[in-house]
Amino acid sequence: MNREELAGRVLQLLTDIAPDVDAATVIPGIDFRDQFDFDSMDTLNFAIALQRELGVEVPEAEYASLASLDKCVEYLQARLH
Amino acid sequence: MPSEFRLPALGADMDDGTLVEWHVAPGDRVKRGDVVAVVETDKGAIDVEIFLDGIVKQILVSPGTRIPVGAVLALVETDVAAVTATGAGTDTAAPISAPAATPAPAAVVPPIRTDRPRISPAARRRAQELGVDAASLQGTGPGGSVTTADVERAQSTVEPSQRPAPAAVAEGAEKAERSGMRAAIAEAMSRSKREIPHYYLSTTSDVTPAVTWLASHNASVPVAQRLLFAALLVKAVALACRTHKGFSGFYRGGGYEESAAVHVGVAVALRGGGLVAPAIMDTADKTLAAVMEDLRALVTRARAGRLRASELAAPTIILTSLGDAAVDAVFPIIQPPQVAIIGAGAVAERPWVVAGSVVPRQVLTLSLGADHRVTDGRLGAQFLAGIAAKLADPASL
Numbered sequence: 001m002n003r004e005e006l007a008g009r010v011l012q013l014l015t016d017i018a019p020d021v022d023a024a025t026v027i028p029g030i031d032f033r034d035q036f037d038f039d040s041m042d043t044l045n046f047a048i049a050l051q052r053e054l055g056v057e058v059p060e061a062e063y064a065s066l067a068s069l070d071k072c073v074e075y076l077q078a079r080l081h
Numbered sequence: 082m083p084s085e086f087r088l089p090a091l092g093a094d095m096d097d098g099t100l101v102e103w104h105v106a107p108g109d110r111v112k113r114g115d116v117v118a119v120v121e122t123d124k125g126a127i128d129v130e131i132f133l134d135g136i137v138k139q140i141l142v143s144p145g146t147r148i149p150v151g152a153v154l155a156l157v158e159t160d161v162a163a164v165t166a167t168g169a170g171t172d173t174a175a176p177i178s179a180p181a182a183t184p185a186p187a188a189v190v191p192p193i194r195t196d197r198p199r200i201s202p203a204a205r206r207r208a209q210e211l212g213v214d215a216a217s218l219q220g221t222g223p224g225g226s227v228t229t230a231d232v233e234r235a236q237s238t239v240e241p242s243q244r245p246a247p248a249a250v251a252e253g254a255e256k257a258e259r260s261g262m263r264a265a266i267a268e269a270m271s272r273s274k275r276e277i278p279h280y281y282l283s284t285t286s287d288v289t290p291a292v293t294w295l296a297s298h299n300a301s302v303p304v305a306q307r308l309l310f311a312a313l314l315v316k317a318v319a320l321a322c323r324t325h326k327g328f329s330g331f332y333r334g335g336g337y338e339e340s341a342a343v344h345v346g347v348a349v350a351l352r353g354g355g356l357v358a359p360a361i362m363d364t365a366d367k368t369l370a371a372v373m374e375d376l377r378a379l380v381t382r383a384r385a386g387r388l389r390a391s392e393l394a395a396p397t398i399i400l401t402s403l404g405d406a407a408v409d410a411v412f413p414i415i416q417p418p419q420v421a422i423i424g425a426g427a428v429a430e431r432p433w434v435v436a437g438s439v440v441p442r443q444v445l446t447l448s449l450g451a452d453h454r455v456t457d458g459r460l461g462a463q464f465l466a467g468i469a470a471k472l473a474d475p476a477s478l
Contacts, residue, residue, distance in 0.1 A: 019228040020352050020384050037352050039405040040309050041380050051304040060299050060307065 001080070009071050013053055014069075017045040028069040056080065083138045083156040086131055088148050091122055092358070092393035092416075095265055097149045098122040100142050109137045111157065115183060118154065118391070123261040124357050125386035127393065135159035211236040262355040267422045273417050277332075282461045283410055283448040286469040287433055292443040294475035310428060311347070311402050312373040317471035318400050318423050319343045319364035319372075325415045325464040327456040328421035328449075329397040337455045346396025346416075347376060349383040357383050358416060359392035359397050371478050404428060410446040420452035421461075423468065445472075 001009065007028070014032075015023045021036050032038035046066060047058045056079045058066060065075035091098060098120035106115045116128040117137075135157040142154045208215035208227075213236050220227035273279075290311055293375045298305040322329035330339040344360040352355065359382075361367070361375040382388055401413045403423040411424025426446045433442035447468060451461045471477060 015228065015230060018227060018352075018384070022229040022233075024230075024233065033405075036352060039350075040311070041377065044304075044307055044309060045377070045381075047307075048305050057304055060296065 003073060003077065006076055006080075008070050009054070010069060010076065013049045014046065017049050018042055026069055028073075031067045032069075033067065037065060050076070054080070082160075084133055084135065084159045085153045086117075086133060086155045086157050088120065088150050088152050088154055089129065089132075089390050090150055090394040091120070091127060091390055092124075095122050095124065095136075095150070095393075097147060098127070099147045100144050100154070101126060101188035102144055105137050105140075105141060105155075107137050107139055111135060120148075120390070122263040124355070124384075124393075125388065128387065128389045130389055130391055131157070133157045133159055156443050158171050177218050204328055220404055226387065267358060269416060270414050273414050277417060277420075278453040279283060279415060279450050279457055280371055280453050280461065281412055281448060281450055282458060282465055283446055284462075284465045284469060285444055285446040286473070287442045288428055288445045288472050289437075289443045291472045291475045292428060306370065308369060308373045309376070310404065311400075311425075312369055312376055313472060313475060313478055314402060314425055315345050315347060315361060315364060315376065315400055316367075316372050317468045318398065319345050319361075320471050320478070321464060321467035322398060323365050325460065327460055328451060330420060331397070331418040332455060333418050333450060337452075340397040342397070344395040344397050346399040346419075346460045347379060348413075349380050350382060357388065357393065358396055358401075359383060360386050360395035360397075362392075362395060398422065400425065410448050412448060413450045415450050415452060420455045421464075422450045424448040424450070 009024050011026060014026070015021055018036070018038070025035075026032075027035060032042070043063050043066060047063065049064075050056050050058055054076065056076060058075075062075070064071075066072050088098065099122075101119040101121050103118050104114075105111060111117060111131050112131050112134045114130050117131045118129045120127050120129050131361065138156040138158045140155050142148055142152065148154070211232060213232050214230060215227055218227045218231050218235050220231055291310070295308060295310060295313065296464040322345075326339055327337070329343050330337060332338075343365045344361055344362050345364040346360045348356055348358045359379045361372060364372060367375070379388075379392065396416070396419065398419055399413075399416055399422045401411055401422060403411050404425060404427040407427045409429075410426040413422040413424040415422050424447070426448075427445050428445045430441050431444045432439045433444060434440075435442070446464055449461050449465050451464075456464075
């Protein structure tokens with residue numbers, strides 16, 4: 001999966017767990033929390049989705065790596081390769 | 082005599098709703114807890130359950146009708162034996178038209194439909210902005226709910242000439258929707274501040290043991306079984322309600338009534354504004370894992386517009402946790418007819434004195450807004466201390 005494909009996959013997972021988020025408006029460099037009130041429940045659901053769909057288990061201590069789309073993609077690229 | 086099925090209470094801040102859809106028809110058998118109708122409210126579409134066992138005799142309200150809480154929606158024959166038994170005493174048989182035509186009960190249990198259109202509050206707003214008829218869409222979200230993406234896809238397929246004049250219509254619709262929920266919250270909170278003599282207390286305590294316990298628990302289980310600190314808070318509040326009377330119940334008709342069951346309501350913020358506080362039923366009797374599961378389900382359904390009427394009306398006390406908003410403390414307003422509300426700020430590392438030394442600890446400020454008609458500060462202080470004590474011993478949760 002190249003970076004673009006991975007970003008698309010992450011966005012899909014994001015809107016699966018938070019269907020009230022508009023994927024088209026997500027700004028990659030800004031934290032989800034500041035864009036659409038992403039909270040601890042969203043983060044946990046997101047981590048569960050990443051484990052289930054991509055097989056990547058994100059330890060709680062590394063949740064900060066999931067804070068924005070850019071951070072997520074960077075983190076997942078490192079974990080997937 | 083058939084029993085009346087009335088629109089149940091939908092929570093303190095909602096007095097009416099619009100009937101959207103029936104899931105049952107005359108002749109259908111219903112049992113306690115069945116979802117029989119969908120009602121659109123200021124806080125989204127709500128599943129309405131019935132708390133009668135019997136057979137639907139007559140539907141009195143048709144879809145599209147605006148109805149107040151308490152309105153009779155349908156008549157239900159609860160004396161099913163009289164309807165179905167052959168040769169039963171005719172003196173008890175209700176005058177149901179042609180009971181013989183009613184199929185055997187086992188055959189008429191209506192399946193709960195899962196194909197009905199559901200829409201998140203955010204998607205509903207988007208649909209109104211774009212002039213898309215959300216009811217006609219096939220949702221791709223959880224449980225088939227309509228998402229903002231579905232709305233936008235639909236909009237791109239509509240001929241421009243078919244679209245309503247966008248700006249004016251959309252702006253008006255969005256304003257109406259937001260002001261509907263805002264008006265509902267304003268009404269309930271104004272009533273609360275007008276009628277309830279609040280007193281406020283807060284206590285800051287060292288929750289390092291709970292934070293440590295949680296981190297170690299979460300590191301040892303699969304991701305899907307991780308807990309949130311909020312689940313510990315909910316359970317601690319519920320357990321404290323069992324031993325401290327005067328906080329979990331209702332003030333009605335000039336008097337206070339302690340609720341036998343503890344149903345902790347959880348304030349859930351909706352993205353883009355607004356708030357709902359559905360209950361985790363029988364909170365004190367549930368394991369932490371079950372509380373977490375319920376919490377997750379409620380947050381998801383609140384944001385997708387799939388709450389049930391019973392969940393909105395049930396809370397005997399509410400917990401509002403603003404930990405994610407990084408505030409130190411919350412000074413919450415009681416939701417009538419409840420008599421208390423607990424606020425939780427963020428858990429944060431702070432200098433703390435332990436045995437004469439300043440050490441870094443994880444601390445949390447809990448606050449209580451309580452009704453002076455029911456309790457005094459001393460009881461409130463004991464209640465708050467009781468919650469903190471539960472958190473200090475996470476294994477007891």
